[in-house]
Amino acid sequence: MRASFLPQVGTLDSLVGLSDELGKLDSFAESLIKKMAQCVVEVMEDAKGRVHENLLANGVDLTSFVTRFEWDMAKYPAKQPLVVVVDTLEKQLAQIETDLKTRTAAYNTLKGNLENLERKSSGNLLTRTLADIVNKEDFVLDSEYLVTLVVIVQKPNYSQWQKTYESLSDMVVPRSTKLIAEDNEGGLFTVTLFRRVIDDFKVKAREKKFIVREFFYDEKEIKTEREEMTKLLSEKKQQYGPLLRWLKVNFSESFIAWIHIKALRVFVESVLRYGLPVNFQAVLLQPHKKATTKRLREVLNSVFKHLDEVAAASILDASVDIPGLQLNNQDYFPYVYFHIDLSLLD
DSSP states (O other), rough: OOOOOOOOOOHHHHHHHHHHHHHHHHHHHHHHHHHHHHHHHHHOOSSSTTGGGOBBTTTBOOOHHHOOOOOOTTTTTTTTTTHHHHHHHHHHHHHHHHHHHHHHHHHHHHHHHHHHHHHHHHOTTTTTTTTTTTTGGGGSSSSSSEEEEEEEEEGHHHHHHHGGGGGGTTOOOOOEEEEEEEOSSSSEEEEEEEEEGGGHHHHHHHTTTEEEEEOOOHHHHHHHHHHHHHHHHHHHHHHHHHHHHHHHHHHHHHHHHHHHHHHHHHHHHHHHHHHOOOOOOOOOOOSSHHHHHHHHHHHHHHHHHHGOHHHHHHHHHHEEEEEEESSOOOOOOSSSSOOOOOTTTT
C-alpha cells in the first residue's frame, strides 16, 4: 500500500461497520462490471471475439491497470474520512447501474422489435411475412368480383396443382396461377377466382393438400411493414455507437472504482487485524496454475503464520474453529487476502 494513501481511520466501531459495507460494495461492483462486460458482448453481437479490446481501464488492459494501480487522489481524496470515500464510490456505482438499466432497456426493446420482424421474414412460406415477396402486379386489385389468393404447394405436388387448380371450384380464372416464390419445401402460387367461391375453393384445396394462406394484398399495410423494418434498422444503427461508447467509458469507471474498493478493503481489514499505527505492505500476486496457487498458499502460510497461529492452523485443518469468525475457515488466512477475478466473461 503506497504511503501516500493514509485516509482518516475513524473509530474501531466505524471500521467494523465499514468492513461489512465494503464487502457488500465489493460484490455489487464486481457484479456490475460483469454485467457491463456482458452488455458489450450483446451490443457488439460478438461472442467474446473483439470484446476484450473494448474492456479497458484508463485505456489499458485490466491486468496492466491492476498491476500498476495507484490511488486516484483527485477522484477520491484520501484526506476525507473513510466513510465519505466509501459513500462517493457507492453513489458513483449506483448511478452507473441506474443509467445502464435505462440505456440497455431502450436498446433491447428496439433490438427485440427488430428481431421479431426479422424472424417473421425468415420462416417458411407458411408462416413468414409476404411483404418482401409479393408485388402489386401479382394480384387483381380493386375488383368487385375477383380476388387473388396465395397458395402453398409442396414441390412434389407442383404438377398436380397445375393440372387441377382450375377445377377445384367453379369460377376459377383459367391460366391465372403463377409461381412467385420458393423455399426448400415448396412454392407460393397465386390464383385468381370469384370472391363468392373462396370458401369452397379453400375446402377443395385443403383436400388436395394445397394450403391457402390468409393473405390479401394491402399496399398500405405492406408499405408500413417495410418502412417499420427500415426505421428500426436505422434506429439501431444510430443507438449502437453512443451506447457502445457509454459502455466502454463507464465500464472503465466502474472497474477503476472496484479496484479502489479492493484497496480500501485491504486497508480497513489490515487496521482491524493489526492495529495502529499503519504498518503493513499490500502485494499483488498472480499465480498461473491451480497447482501453483496451492503451493503459494503454503509458502504464504509458512511466512505469515506468526501473525495468527489459529488461522494458520485452520488452513491445514478445516475442523479448527475460529471463535467469532462467521466466514468459511478456508477463506480466512493469517494475512489479509482478497481475490480479484479478471475473467469477467467466463
